[in-house]
Amino acid sequence: MFSERPVLLKMTWPSDFGRLSPGFLTILLSFTFQGAYCGLVVSPVGPTLVNVITGSNVTLAVSFSGAPDPTVTWFIKDFSLPVVTWAINSNTLPDIDENRRKVLRIEPNGSLTFVNVPLEYTSNYTVEMTKSGLGRSSTTFSLEVFSSPVQFLPAVGTRVDSEGKIVVAIQCVSEAWPKAVVSWSKGSEALTNGTPYQISSDTTQLEILGYNVSKFLLQNYFCNCSNPLGSQTREIVLTGPSISNSSLLSSHNGTIVTLTWEVPPTSVVTGFDIQMKGPDLLGKNHTQTSLDQFYTIQHEPGTNRSADIFILDPNLTYMFRIIPKALMTEGDPSAVHRIGPGEGLSRSAITGIAAGIPCGILFLLLLGGFIYCVYWNKNKSRQTRYPLSRAVEKAVTSQTETTPHNLLTGGLKSPPDYNRLQQTPSERSVALPTFGSPLPVRVATTV
Template identity: 50%
Template sequence: MHNCYDAQSFCESITPVTDSLQCVGHPGQPVEFVPRVGAAVDPDGRIAVTIECLSDAVPDAVVTWLRAGQAISSSNQHQISANTTQLTVRHFNISEFIREDFSCICSNPLGNKGRTTRLLGPSISDSSLLPNQEGTVVTLTWEVPPLSLVTGFDVQMRGPALDETLQRSGEFRSIQVKPGSARSAGVLHLDPKSTYHFRVIPSAGRMAGEPSMQNRIGPGDGLSGAAIAGIAAGIPCGVLALLISTALLYLSVSHCKRSGQPRYPVSRAVEKAVASQPDSALPDYNKLHAPSELSLAVPKFVPPPPVRTATTV
């Protein structure tokens, strides 16, 4: 095995060098890569899953394939391309593909890189809706996980029927069928005054995956079902609070009328003026009640001694 120190000699060994031809490119081992997956239905009705492992390398890498850890070769069920970079597996049941791991190892004389892949059933990772300015045409777009097996899509709509013979507004109904390679769909002739719901269901053969998130267009787009329920629950609480406030106000007015002394609110200016007066402005009740020099206790009255008088006979 050659290393990076004798890359030039290795290049010369695999590429004839003459006066008119020189070694082109630098030798290198396989680099990291991401497997690519595709699915389709063949004429026999079988699901054909293709896995591609392609890694940049000089010289080109040769790919070895494994299924559940066991090496596989071309057969009726497994077909390997001439350059070994693609593996195609065929079966009627989608579960045959998603219950086992597939591995590929890209190798050349300078090294190797390998990846193990666990395939997924039909699924949609994200979806969105884009209407035109008039609201009469919408474009649905969706995305699929890289390792998801999808052979087709069922575009469905709920709302006023585009065809009067299909008037079932309360149910989702199929309006378009798209191949597994599609990632968008256009819907025409919509009524801008009506509300429509759209979703996309992926499938792999006869197996249908989970529907995508629902996308809505029409009046009231800003209110979801949860928001409407919240508003409906809040209306009785608001009415009750209003009745309580009205009752309290009525009781307060009735009390003031019975007392006969209307009370007026004191302005903040008066409150500040009262609060700013110094303590000396208030009378000292202790001094008013203290005894003064003029208010001494009156001495008790003592009567004079009796005087004897002579009586002339």
């Protein structure tokens, strides 16, 4: 029987190494070189902090070693969200996040390229390479996208402080990275903190204090937003209290109306007076002197842009308007809004009718004259004696010639001239007709 004890082969170096078969040496060398792949390493090419201007193209470049054709995955915000995955030298298309396909591209060596990079792509990006059985490696980049200040519209707000002063706040904010610094000026004079100007700690807001609104309107203010990449300047011209547009909406039963209005963006307004013309509202008595005059029925703060009015009689007619105010200074009233069954004609319609009455009268006079001329000409044409035709004139002449010069007594006709009738054709002065009866001849007689 064979013994189950293991047989130990004892080899001595270097004499026994020379007796190894060529096949064994091949396997040994293969394992030796594969051991080099166990150290898969991905490294950044260049700095890991990358700054770029918005709209540019930029590449986060990497290189790798230790394994052929690894799988590459790019993450945004430190492994929190994969945005690109691809196996190098693979025939399949890279898997790119659907929301980022217009911006992100992956290079053949695994580097990540941004095309027309937007400002919001500022973040940390991590690349990870893996190879089955050979481990993984990663490195991280910080991408900062910068932009110069862009066009912006300053915002103007107005309030009244505890001392009764008007406070006009102008705010200038421009999208930019690095964040833009704002400076303020009045004309060519640079403004700093101090009465009557207050600048916020982040420099984006200027407050102007005063009791008289006209003081604000006489000045031109400028805000300048700048960072290392550029700057933008805007001029702010303040205007007095005003309303740019207004409208009225009635409830279905006509007892409640809602007034809405708009204010120009640079208008200085601290409040609004809602005025009405017409009968008293139900349940409220006012001391207006006349139904034909507007009177204030309620006040609204400068931040409001609408007001509800209660309670109207749907059978009566009311008119409303809004008066913008800056403390005691009033601006032009809004358009007049009318509601009720007896709305009648508007002022423009009445003006049009008044202007049209003289034109209508003139038109009627012209029309009457034209008709009279046509009628007169028609009657005149009927009374006109036109020249007699030659045939009629001949008949009249013949009649005159046959009338006897000496009238017969007793009203008897003279006997015919038989001698004349018996003349030969050659003796007659006029040939007799060959057919037809002769025309009748009228003879004038006197009784």
